[in-house]
Amino acid sequence: xxxxxxxxxxxxxxxxxxxxxxxxxxxxxxxxxxxxxxxxxxxxxxxxxxxxxxxxxxxxxxx
Numbered sequence: 001x002x003x004x005x006x007x008x009x010x011x012x013x014x015x016x017x018x019x020x021x022x023x024x025x026x027x028x029x030x031x032x033x034x035x036x037x038x039x040x041x042x043x044x045x046x047x048x049x050x051x052x053x054x055x056x057x058x059x060x061x062x063x
Contacts, residue, residue, distance in 0.1 A: 010039065013060055024048050 014020045020043070032042040040057040043049045049057070 018049065018053055
């Protein structure tokens with residue numbers, strides 16, 4: 001499934017390029033599922049990434 005592949009690539013990017021821990025990503029994913037928000041926005045709202053890092057993610061995603 002394309003969405004799962006993109007999600008896995010995003011998680012890899014978050015861990016490798018932004019040095020986010022698997023635990024932080026897991027918490028954000030749970031919040032993302034319950035709030036129906038995109039993972040990058042949830043990470044930012046929870047204070048796990050900076051605005052600059054959010055822009056890096058959007059650039060990586062091609063937004």
